[in-house]
Every structure is written in structure tokens, then in C-alpha cells.
Amino acid sequence: MDFDLSEEQSILKDSLDRLLADKYGFEDRKRHMAAPEGWSAQMWSQYAEMGLMALPFAEADGGIGGTPVETAIVMESLGKALALEPYFSTVVLGGSFLRFGADDDQRAEYVPAVAEGSLKLAVAQLERNSRYDLHHVETTATKNGDGFVLDGQKSVVLNGDSAGKFFVTARTAGGTRDEGGIGVFMVDAAADGVSVRGYRTQDGARAAEVTFDKVKVGSDDVIGDPEDGLALARRVVDAGIAALTSEAIGVMSAMHALTVDYLKVRKQFGVPIGQFQVLQHSAVDMFVAIEQARSISLYATMMADSDDADERARAMHAAKAEIGRGGRIVGENAIQLHGGVGMTMELAVGHYFKRMTMLDMAFGDADHHLRALAAKGGLMAA
Missing domain, CATH: 2.40.110.10 (Butyryl-CoA Dehydrogenase, subunit A, domain 2)
Structure with a gap:
């Protein structure tokens, strides 16, 4: 199976990463958080101009006709930047209710407004x-x-x-x-x-x-x-879990990168602490946890639009359990390797750890989903 991004997907990823790198630094995020809305209206407009809001909707409804893969790309980039805008609540969750549950008239009325960024859900x-x-x-x-x-x-x-x-x-x-x-x-x-x-x-x-x-x-x-709306609500939450696993990959990757950089510049006994083998091992543990989480996140992404509710639920339970486990490994090591400064408000790594904690709790923590998966007999049905 080919996991390489297509040309269009690569352009999407590169364009969004450049925008966020230019406009969403750590100090920029503080300023956005202090805005009346708690996020940047300017960034929201730029997302709309890039077509991010229209991404998951069918072309017939006024969207771009993207797949869960494109949503995953966006969510991972937003996770790396710790973006605050209501993309997840509006496009992923609200958009899934429109895509999977709304009738033709409802989609015709609301999808164009969501796609242009004027309606938030x-x-x-x-x-x-x-x-x-x-x-x-x-x-x-x-x-x-x-x-x-x-x-x-x-x-x-x-x-x-x-x-x-x-x-x-x-x-x-x-x-x-x-x-x-x-x-x-x-x-x-x-x-x-x-x-x-x-x-x-x-x-x-x-x-x-x-x-x-x-x-x-x-x-x-x-x-x-x-x-009989529970099945629809569960399908929407499954789509949300798949998207959150991708955001978690972005958060964990950023924590790992920040930690490796810190190990290269922080000195103890006259040498960078990154030269100490035990700390190198911790950084490798973080990397392994991220790659394991990435694999199950890809599986969740592929299953996000599946019509098989049972198989889709198994995939989301497994992905959420592994993301929670991996996120804790990465977060705890990141804070430990940064020392006391990692817990301060002035350093980005602590904010990433907070976001990772919230991602673990959203729609059920790792223990909850592990129990649910066990009750279903595991990832693969017998």
C-alpha cells in the first residue's frame, strides 16, 4: 500500500505549514488567545481562502470533495502549531453532521456558509x-x-x-x-x-x-x-476521533522536536546534555511512540468514512487507546528532559503537553477505549 502523499496533498500540507510557521509562532498564539473570540479571525479568513473549510464536503454541495486523508493533513498541521481556531468543531464535527445526516435542502443551505467561513458550528x-x-x-x-x-x-x-x-x-x-x-x-x-x-x-x-x-x-x-439519531452521533464522533489522532501526531511531533533541540543547547558539566546516553534513549522512546501512534492514526483515517459501524468503532477504540498511551510517553519525557522549565507558561513544550492531555480525554481516554475494544473482542473480529 502506498502511503506517500499525492502532489495535491503535498501542496496542501506545504502551504498550510508555511502559513502557520509565518503567522502562528508561540507569541502569536498568545496574542490570538487574548482576542475576544479566543482565536484569530484573520487566520480563520485565511483558512477559508485556502479552501480548508470546504475540504470534506462534496463538490455538489459546494465543497472540494476531499477525503479523510486531507482532513488528517490539516489536523496534523494545526496540531503542530497549537492552532486555536474552531476548525475541528465547525468543519470536522459539525461538517460530519451535515455530510452524514443532513438532507439535500439542509446541505444546500448550510454547507456554502461553512465553506466560506461565515458560519461556525x-x-x-x-x-x-x-x-x-x-x-x-x-x-x-x-x-x-x-x-x-x-x-x-x-x-x-x-x-x-x-x-x-x-x-x-x-x-x-x-x-x-x-x-x-x-x-x-x-x-x-x-x-x-x-x-x-x-x-x-x-x-x-x-x-x-x-x-x-x-x-x-x-x-x-x-x-x-x-x-434514531444515536448511530449518526456515533459516526460523527468516530470521524472526530480520527481527526484528533492526526492532531495528536502533530502535537507529539512538535514536543519531540522541541525536546531534541533543547538537548542540543542545554549544557551540564560543560557539555550538551544530549550527549548523555540515557537522555538519548529517552528521546528515542519518544520517537518510537510517535511512529507507533502514526501507524494507528493512519488506520483510523482510512476507516473514518467506513459504512461498517462495528469495524469503524474498533478502529477508533484502538487508535484512541494507542494515541493516549503514546501521548503520555512523549509528554512525560518531554517535560522530564526539559526539567523544571518545561512546566512554566513561558515555554511552549508545557502548552503542548496540556493539549495532548486534552486530546487524550476527548471522547474517552485511553483506558475507556481499551476497555471498549476488549469488550468487542479486539481490533479484528473473531
């Missing part, structure tokens, strides 16, 4: 008591004529304070933990009854607590079957 599915279980839904959607009325609260909605539209999971029937009776609804952030409280997460990104109080949505705001 967020996915509101996590609740205070749900942990990592997508089927634990306490938010309710009560039938109201042709539409529904939503009541409930969603937590840690990524970039929720920047979104113009929310994709919300809500229960139309059944008990709190039933897998049936879950619908997906598209809700305007400015609708009556929607309140958003934004905040900064520990890695410098943005999230929000979103409350829905008797929020009315029409029948044209329902995404797919209002009583």
Missing part, C-alpha cells in the same frame, strides 16, 4: 452525568406541532461561544440511558431560550456551557430520524 452532546456515553441523554425534545421544544443543558461544548448553530442531541422518547429515542437537532445560537457561557479550557482553547430553556425548533431543523 458546534456540537452539544456532552452532559454533566454522561461521562463518555453518547446514549446518556437527559436533554429532552418534546413534540410541539410539526416541531419540537428542547430543554436541558450541555457541557464542554467546544467553541460553543463562537458558534452560530448548534447540533444538539436530545431525547424524544425512552429513558435517560436508552439507545433509542435520541434525535439530533440544529439550533440557532441566537434562538429564544438559548444561553451560552463561554470559558477557556486548560489548554487555551474555548468551550461553553449551553442551556436550552423551552427552545422551539422546526421540523426542518431535525437532522435525520428524531428517534
